[in-house]
Amino acid sequence: MIDLPTPAPGLIPKLSLRNVSKNFHTKTGKFNAVQDINLEVHEGEFLCIVGPSGCGKSTVLNIIAGLEKPDGGQALVNGKPILSPGTDRVVIFQELALFPWLSVLKNVEFGLRMAGVGRKEREEKALHFLKMVHLTRFSHSYVHELSGGMKQRVALARALAIDPEILLMDEPFAALDAQTRDILHEELQEIWAATRKTIIFVTHNVREAACLGNRVLVFSTHPGRIKREFEIDYARPRHLEDPNLITFAKNILAELKAEVEKVAQEELDYDWRTGKKKLVLRAGDHDLGSGI
Amino acid sequence: MIWEVASRIEVWPRFLFPAPSEVLQTLLQGFADRTFIFGILASLRRILLGYSISLIAGVLLGLGISRNKFIAETIGSLILGLQTLPSICWLPLALLWFGLNESAIIFVVVMGALLSITTATESGIKNAPPLLIKAGQNMGARGPRLLFEVIIPAALPSIITGMKQGWSFAWRSLMAGELLYGSVGLGNLLTVGRELNDMSQVLAVMLIIIIIGLCADYLVFTRLERGMRRRWGFEAS
Numbered sequence: 159m160i161d162l163p164t165p166a167p168g169l170i171p172k173l174s175l176r177n178v179s180k181n182f183h184t185k186t187g188k189f190n191a192v193q194d195i196n197l198e199v200h201e202g203e204f205l206c207i208v209g210p211s212g213c214g215k216s217t218v219l220n221i222i223a224g225l226e227k228p229d230g231g232q233a234l235v236n237g238k239p240i241l242s243p244g245t246d247r248v249v250i251f252q253e254l255a256l257f258p259w260l261s262v263l264k265n266v267e268f269g270l271r272m273a274g275v276g277r278k279e280r281e282e283k284a285l286h287f288l289k290m291v292h293l294t295r296f297s298h299s300y301v302h303e304l305s306g307g308m309k310q311r312v313a314l315a316r317a318l319a320i321d322p323e324i325l326l327m328d329e330p331f332a333a334l335d336a337q338t339r340d341i342l343h344e345e346l347q348e349i350w351a352a353t354r355k356t357i358i359f360v361t362h363n364v365r366e367a368a369c370l371g372n373r374v375l376v377f378s379t380h381p382g383r384i385k386r387e388f389e390i391d392y393a394r395p396r397h398l399e400d401p402n403l404i405t406f407a408k409n410i411l412a413e414l415k416a417e418v419e420k421v422a423q424e425e426l427d428y429d430w431r432t433g434k435k436k437l438v439l440r441a442g443d444h445d446l447g448s449g450i
Numbered sequence: 451m452i453w454e455v456a457s458r459i460e461v462w463p464r465f466l467f468p469a470p471s472e473v474l475q476t477l478l479q480g481f482a483d484r485t486f487i488f489g490i491l492a493s494l495r496r497i498l499l500g501y502s503i504s505l506i507a508g509v510l511l512g513l514g515i516s517r518n519k520f521i522a523e524t525i526g527s528l529i530l531g532l533q534t535l536p537s538i539c540w541l542p543l544a545l546l547w548f549g550l551n552e553s554a555i556i557f558v559v560v561m562g563a564l565l566s567i568t569t570a571t572e573s574g575i576k577n578a579p580p581l582l583i584k585a586g587q588n589m590g591a592r593g594p595r596l597l598f599e600v601i602i603p604a605a606l607p608s609i610i611t612g613m614k615q616g617w618s619f620a621w622r623s624l625m626a627g628e629l630l631y632g633s634v635g636l637g638n639l640l641t642v643g644r645e646l647n648d649m650s651q652v653l654a655v656m657l658i659i660i661i662i663g664l665c666a667d668y669l670v671f672t673r674l675e676r677g678m679r680r681r682w683g684f685e686a687s
Contacts, residue, residue, distance in 0.1 A: 223588060225584055225587070225588065243587045243588050243590075244590075245588075245589065245590040248588055248589065249584075249585075249588050251581060251584075251585065253581055255579075255581045255582050255584065255585035256585075257582065257585075257600070257603070257604075258681070258682045258683065259603045259604075259606065259678075259681060259682065260603075268586075268589055268591075268599075269589035269590055271599075272589055272590040272591045272595060272599070273590055300681050300682075300683065301683070302682065302683020303683070316589075320589060320590070
């Protein structure tokens with residue numbers, strides 16, 4: 159392997175996607191999951207991606223994680239092409255994917271064990287991150303004994319313990335109740351501020367995106383493309399109910415609404431299309447796009 | 451009670467239908483003169499040996515079939531066909547291959563458990579949640595470590611079920627094998643009892659076989675299964 163000269167930090171983006179495309183083959187033929195995605199993410203950014211279901215936002219995340227290969231274009235981390243999954247980019251899946259045969263502590267230790275970290279050191283590290291998510295009391299419990307919010311915390315601790323450069327989160331809070339989600343929003347912002355990780359956060363909740371992200375990308379569907387980009391230049395810590403943030407969310411929602419209608423046009427029956435029904439969306443719609 | 455009374459009033463001839471007290475006496479006597487102990491030890495030795503071999507070979511075969519297309523297409527389909535064959539049918543073949551000795555009977559035990567452990571391992575691995583495998587890869591698990599730390603643990607519930615089923619098949623195969631051919635062993639004690647027309651010995655040995663089967667099932671496999679289920683959260687603790 160040839161060592162490329164490393165340019166000064168800051169010049170090359172942490173992550174860049176260049177004309178990335180991905181097709182899927184189904185019974186009805188080929189369809190473009192994502193097409194010509196161009197994206198640069200810089201170190202320490204908190205980027206949110208919103209879009210209707212099926213717009214390929216999870217595909218983009220998988221490509222960055224190295225779990226899927228793009229059919230066209232290039233994905234680069236620190237200027238080097240992504241060839242395989244790597245511990246510099248860790249995904250937190252919506253379904254969390256915690257290991258049911260391991261205790262909470264052993265789950266958090268898993269990545270460190272794979273990296274060959276010694277027993278004592280990895281236990282210390284794991285406990286440190288469990289403390290960060292306030293779960294030390296449950297370190298010897300098994301996964302099924304935890305509530306949804308607690309499982310989410312374990313997944314977060316497990317990802318942070320690996321010390322990735324980029325944290326990829328795929329609708330991580332979608333299955334949680336509103337109160338738990340609020341608390342986790344706050345804590346995620348705190349953790350982000352403390353660790354300065356680059357975070358890419360996929361969601362279909364517009365308000366969540368406006369609350370968490372420095373930058374929000376709206377995806378369009380069929381094919382999945384970046385439709386518009388919003389900068390959310392607003393002081394932290396932010397709270398979901400902040401009226402100023404709701405203004406941001408409204409703008410994003412306006413952009414998204416057209417896309418959601420497009421999906422509905424394609425997917426729903428003829429009577430829906432001809433019934434002159436228009437979607438009335440409020441900024442408070444949590445699960446925009448998921449139930450259509 | 452009913453058994454004792456029915457036997458005492460001699461509904462059937464006494465030598466065909468002994469009273470439980472007589473069976474108990476035979477049992478005690480058998481243990482006292484050590485014939486039963488030797489029989490039990492000989493059978494246990496065979497099953498432990500045979501079962502260990504089939505456990506290791508079964509898991510390896512299951513792994514091979516689920517991970518390698520060539521093995522799957524060759525041995526995989528063969529195994530499906532062989533599963534319909536009761537393992538005792540391997541005895542004549544084993545006798546010709548290994549001769550009239552221990553190896554032949556252990557071979558039959560191995561064949562009894564091997565296939566169910568193989569198929570259970572294979573299906574467990576094939577049904578291992580892809581998401582967990584992705585998560586493992588994502589956290590830096592590769593090759594053998596991914597296999598041993600993620601895929602096999604994920605397949606464990608199925609493997610344990612196969613182990614349990616394999617054990618009972620192995621135990622049955624062993625008994626059948628010992629009945630047909632055998633030096634010392636529980637099955638052989640049954641044959642001797644029949645030849646001597648000693649029904650109480652036959653019943654006593656049957657009891658021992660049942661008890662050993664139950665013990666293994668309860669003390670080993672049910673515990674193993676319960677521990678796993680509790681950990682995974684399949685049952686309320």
